[in-house]
Amino acid sequence: MPLPRLAVTAGEPAGIGPELLIRLAATSLAASLVAVADRQLLERAAARCRVAIELTDDDGSAQAERRPGSLRLRHTPLAVDEAPGRPDPRNARYVLDTLAEAADGCMAGRYDAVVTAPLQKSSINDAGIRFSGHTEFFAERAHADVVMMLASPELRVALATTHLPLAAVSAAITRVSLIRTLRIVHAELCAKFGIAAPRIAVLGINPHAGEGGHLGHEEIDTLIPALDALRSEGMLLLGPLPADTAFVPAQRRRYDAVLAMYHDQALPVLKSEAFDRTVNLTLGLPFIRTSVDHGTALDLAGTGTADPASLIAAANMALELVAQRATHPSSPPRGEERGEGPTLRKSL
Incomplete structure (x- = not known):
């Protein structure tokens, strides 16, 4: 049986996100993990974490199993190399490109869910791009009320x-x-x-x-x-x-x-x-999206010591939601979620 395909974004390249993604890949999580990130960024993060990672380009094929340390890659190039702890607005477009690929891939059926590492809102706004967060970005991308x-x-x-x-x-x-x-x-x-x-x-x-x-x-x-x-x-x-x-x-x-x-x-x-x-x-999205509940921890970036527990929890919850959807595939019509459709069934 093929493993669920999780698109995982690395978030702010100067933050702890790339290192958290590497730590996640080193676990035995039963999922096909597809990193949407820059290849060299992840290689440098793996070196800082002292974790051996096997990066292979994602060809969209199904995986029946995944070895700890193996990670598929949807390469998205950085504008400039990261400096841990010092976000660079020149990489703002790169961050948004990774989110767009993950969202569009889910809506196209390439991925079963999106898991996001933390990003730095201020760096994106400093680049002259109005941005208030993951939630709002995905809502606009999917034309959904969320x-x-x-x-x-x-x-x-x-x-x-x-x-x-x-x-x-x-x-x-x-x-x-x-x-x-x-x-x-x-x-x-x-x-x-x-x-x-x-x-x-x-x-x-x-x-x-x-x-x-x-x-x-x-x-x-x-x-x-x-x-x-x-x-x-x-x-x-x-x-x-x-x-x-x-x-x-x-x-x-x-x-x-x-x-x-x-x-x-x-x-x-x-x-x-x-x-x-x-x-x-x-x-409210037409796809499953989970994320960490913390920020970029710029003071820890580059040390290889950031705790991946929240990202691991996000990946596990994504898998639970994918399994729930497979068991109960029907979902309310989009109009009903927005209050435009039939009234909700009265509880007995």
């Missing part, structure tokens, strides 16, 4: 907004956007995680979830009407919940996933307890 989720074995957290200043969060959350986001999260928990009737906890925006309007009106004006509309269709939603008590053990037994209103509202909880086991997923 939601960012971070997941550990114990907790799944989706985000209503991603990389926004805190001052812009309230205006960005509307009834329409919240309904769209919850439809995507619900559909993907069903399709990707095999949860028949997902229970989703929705956090409030304000302290104490607004405390009946005394600490803000967003819950009354936006969140509660959106949640009530979806509950009328059978969606199992808790909240809006105060964020400060939503993660206590008694609450966590009540839900399968959390929808947080902004980036730093819930992710510190997740990362503090499972930093090396947390995976970033992009929900």
Whole structure:
């Protein structure tokens, strides 16, 4: 039986991504790993990690097994050689080319999933290219409405907004956007995680979830009407919940996933307890995409000592999602995920 084909991008060439990719290839992961990166970059990373790697050009053929240390390559040339710890904006286009190849390859059926190493957003913006992150890039590439989720074995957290200043969060959350986001999260928990009737906890925006309007009106004006509309269709939603008590053990037994209103509202909880086991997923794409939950660690780049645990976790989760898709290949129509199609089936 052929191994699943995972396209793995190396991220920022001056960061730890290339070394993490080499460490991943050295494991016995049961997948055909296709690195989308520069050949010499990976060779230099392997030398820094003191890992023997066998790089072969990817011909698209199936693999029945993979030896630890073997890595297929979709060569994408750097503009300039990397200087570990010092990102060069001249390599910004190279980074985006690797993401485009991985996404397009998945949509064309060349790969079963994409796994991404961390990149340096600032370096891409310094090159004069407007860029806010992997999630937004893949959404535009696939013409899809997406939601960012971070997941550990114990907790799944989706985000209503991603990389926004805190001052812009309230205006960005509307009834329409919240309904769209919850439809995507619900559909993907069903399709990707095999949860028949997902229970989703929705956090409030304000302290104490607004405390009946005394600490803000967003819950009354936006969140509660959106949640009530979806509950009328059978969606199992808790909240809006105060964020400060939503993660206590008694609450966590009540839900399968959390929808947080902004980036730093819930992710510190997740990362503090499972930093090396947390995976970033992009929900709503027509392909599987997972990633590490950390940055480029420029201070560690070039030392060969960066911990690959999060990238390994991301690859393992990608394999689990590929297997889940093979077992349950049907998924909700794209329109339904965007709130345009038929209403969700009411839970019994």
